[in-house]
Amino acid sequence: MSEILHVEPRRTCLAYSRGGHLAELERALEGIVFLDCYHVTYGGGRPTRLAARRIYSLCHPRRSFLRTLLNALQAFFVLLRERPRLVISTGADVAVPTVILGKLSGAEVIFIETAAALRGSLSGRLCRRFADLFIVQWPEQKARFPEAQLASGPLL
Numbered sequence: 001m002s003e004i005l006h007v008e009p010r011r012t013c014l015a016y017s018r019g020g021h022l023a024e025l026e027r028a029l030e031g032i033v034f035l036d037c038y039h040v041t042y043g044g045g046r047p048t049r050l051a052a053r054r055i056y057s058l059c060h061p062r063r064s065f066l067r068t069l070l071n072a073l074q075a076f077f078v079l080l081r082e083r084p085r086l087v088i089s090t091g092a093d094v095a096v097p098t099v100i101l102g103k104l105s106g107a108e109v110i111f112i113e114t115a116a117a118l119r120g121s122l123s124g125r126l127c128r129r130f131a132d133l134f135i136v137q138w139p140e141q142k143a144r145f146p147e148a149q150l151a152s153g154p155l156l
Helices: 020-028 065-082 093-104 122-130 139-144
Strands: 006-016 032-041 054-057 086-091 108-112 133-136
Touching: 006 020, 006 065, 006 093, 020 086, 020 108, 032 065, 032 093, 054 065, 065 093, 086 093, 086 122, 093 108, 093 122, 108 122, 122 133, 133 139
Parallel strands: 006 032, 006 086, 032 054, 086 108, 108 133
Antiparallel strands: none
């Protein structure tokens, strides 16, 4: 078990896709305890090690326009209900509407670009304009996103 380095009191939304994006998020948040946190993802995949009392499973967009609209509508209603002050995301597509709508509703946004996309992911390219803090894991990503902060190393 990791040492507690920070206690985050703000209502926080963790938005991610299952699999590698979740693994990167878990690694990035080691040592942080959230007092009020909920998750936004899609169904299936492995369970998270992050403490979660509230998990919202949204429609997985799968690069479909109609499914993306449904995901955005679901994200909007979750945001209305929860009203987060902080949104942290590692992408991918299921998280994009939550990040964008979260920022538009006044939340602070932290986006961590996946290590798997050296030239930048589509979700990263879409979300970076809405992120208060945009973190990349490789120097090659930093060249693509000069405004980003370079992590101390890959999170996988």
